[in-house]
Amino acid sequence: xSGDDDTARVGSVELWNLSVSAFLDTAPVGYLAVEATGRRxxxxxxTWCRVAGSDRSEVLGRDAVSxxxxxxxxxxxxxxxxxxxxxxxxxxxASADLRTGPxxxxxxxxxxxxxxVGGTDLIQLTVQNAAAQQLRERRLTVARNExxxxxxxxxxxxxxxxxxxxxSEDARKSAEAERSEVQLLAxxxxxxxxxxxxxxxxxxxxxxxxxxxxxxxxxxxxxxxxPLDAGTWAFFLGDVSGKGAxxxxxxxxxxxAIRAAAVFDRDPIAVLTNLNSVLLQEFRDGSPRFCTVIYGxxxxxxxxxxxxxxxxxxHPPALHxxxxxxxxxxxTLGGQLVGILDEPRFRSRSLVLDAGHVLLMYTDGLTEARxxxxxxxxxxxxxxxxxxxxxAPTTAAAIxxxxxxxxxxxxxxxxxxxALLALGAPHRTTQKTTAEPRHTHGDRTEEE
Numbered sequence: 543x544s545g546d547d548d549t550a551r552v553g554s555v556e557l558w559n560l561s562v563s564a565f566l567d568t569a570p571v572g573y574l575a576v577e578a579t580g581r582r583x584x585x586x587x588x589t590w591c592r593v594a595g596s597d598r599s600e601v602l603g604r605d606a607v608s609x610x611x612x613x614x615x616x617x618x619x620x621x622x623x624x625x626x627x628x629x630x631x632x633x634x635x636a637s638a639d640l641r642t643g644p645x646x647x648x649x650x651x652x653x654x655x656x657x658x659v660g661g662t663d664l665i666q667l668t669v670q671n672a673a674a675q676q677l678r679e680r681r682l683t684v685a686r687n688e689x690x691x692x693x694x695x696x697x698x699x700x701x702x703x704x705x706x707x708x709x710s711e712d713a714r715k716s717a718e719a720e721r722s723e724v725q726l727l728a729x730x731x732x733x734x735x736x737x738x739x740x741x742x743x744x745x746x747x748x749x750x751x752x753x754x755x756x757x758x759x760x761x762x763x764x765x766x767x768x769p770l771d772a773g774t775w776a777f778f779l780g781d782v783s784g785k786g787a788x789x790x791x792x793x794x795x796x797x798x799a800i801r802a803a804a805v806f807d808r809d810p811i812a813v814l815t816n817l818n819s820v821l822l823q824e825f826r827d828g829s830p831r832f833c834t835v836i837y838g839x840x841x842x843x844x845x846x847x848x849x850x851x852x853x854x855x856x857h858p859p860a861l862h863x864x865x866x867x868x869x870x871x872x873x874t875l876g877g878q879l880v881g882i883l884d885e886p887r888f889r890s891r892s893l894v895l896d897a898g899h900v901l902l903m904y905t906d907g908l909t910e911a912r913x914x915x916x917x918x919x920x921x922x923x924x925x926x927x928x929x930x931x932x933x934a935p936t937t938a939a940a941i942x943x944x945x946x947x948x949x950x951x952x953x954x955x956x957x958x959x960x961a962l963l964a965l966g967a968p969h970r971t972t973q974k975t976t977a978e979p980r981h982t983h984g985d986r987t988e989e990e
Contacts, residue, residue, distance in 0.1 A: 574667040575664050576622060577663075585602075610641060611639035611641055617652075634653070634654055650671060654668075682816060685802035686802070688802055689799040701787075742767060743842050746842055748965055750962060752960070752962075753956065753959060755959050761789065762781060762783065763959045775839065776838070776839050776840075777963065780857060788831070799820040804837075822881060832879045835854070835855045835856075835857055835880055837855075842967075846896075847967060848899075848965070850894070851892045854888065855878065859875060862893060863933065863935065865934075867935055869931040897968065898968070898969050901965045902962070902964045903963045907956060907960035908920065908962075910957075911956045929948065937968065
């Protein structure tokens with residue numbers, strides 16, 4: 543390439559015409575075209591020159607490896623030499639240091655892939671600034687370390703509690719009068735895994751309830767609502783596998799990990815992905831621990847509606863009860879369990895809660911409640927959707943109360959704990975300036 547001519551030739555092959563060069567020069571990443579043999583640079587775009595502080599004449603014709611710092615020479619050489627057998631368009635990438643002066647470098651992400659132009663093999667090499675990604679990775683690392691530290695504290699406390707539970711259980715076997723002590727300890731530990739208050743957005747109704755299937759076991763269901771900033775709130779509801787102190791430890795770690803991840807990334811799928819990484823890391827060498835979770839964000843509008851985005855990791859879908867008396871599931875089917883797979887798939891959906899609409903979330907202790915002596919379950923034939931439709935239109939507090947009454951009718955058929963969380967956009971004629979969330983445990987209700 544020479545003068546104002548923006549074309550280059552390798553042998554008799556024309557590499558780029560003027561329109562392609564103009565397109566590449568305005569690309570947001572630095573771009574090189576490098577001979578596959580010899581590693582000579584035959585094209586460089588304006589973005590590369592601007593980032594590296596170089597003129598085209600200083601780059602063209604040079605060995606591409608020499609454009610990077612000494613510590614990155616082997617990495618760039620390996621990228622340029624990469625030659626996949628099956629798909630030659632598949633890119634490979636790595637971190638590297640791009641020279642920006644005689645003694646200065648810039649951390650970048652370098653990506654290379656092999657192409658063939660008119661019978662000539664070329665390497666496309668692109669670079670982009672890695673500073674933003676490195677900052678995000680550092681923040682996630684800090685968040686994970688905080689979650690791990692909190693998990694260690696909880697594990698130590700739970701270990702002490704488990705010892706106390708064991709002693710109480712032995713005492714219960716020898717004297718029925720001691721049974722109340724075991725029940726009290728389990729109830730106290732369970733309460734530590736649920737938020738003492740639900741931080742509801744102004745003008746939004748929030749109501750929750752926890753049904754204990756057993757007074758002697760600590761369950762793994764959980765939920766929370768908390769602010770992210772002045773205009774957006776987060777919420778989640780989930781169910782950890784198993785019961786007892788082990789499940790309680792996972793529940794505590796899960797709540798800390800979700801809250802930490804939510805601070806740095808508002809995307810619900812990204813939050814579940816971070817939680818998956820934390821669970822895999824913490825329980826990789828022991829018994830696998832996993833959970834199902836619905837996590838989402840909500841942003842109230844001035845017109846009384848609420849914009850909601852939620853994602854599901856293997857959890858039963860939420861129910862949307864509308865003000866016109868209809869009710870339907872929010873389609874998040876296909877989201878996979880959290881804490882099992884290295885690269886799970888999660889599903890997300892967005893919706894708007896208009897005035898008079900309610901979003902109801904629940905754990906599978908409700909849908910899988912036995913309704914007879916056989917294998918029949920409550921929701922085998924769509925009973926829950928029909929129940930929600932019969933209740934609409936409603937409010938967050940009212941649907942929680944009706945679902946509590948439903949649990950009472952199912953009686954001992956409810957063999958697993960049940961957590962309920964409802965979010966409602968009140969009718970504007972009755973909407974208060976500050977919502978009063980209801981948070982209920984068992985048979986006791988707290989007004990907060």
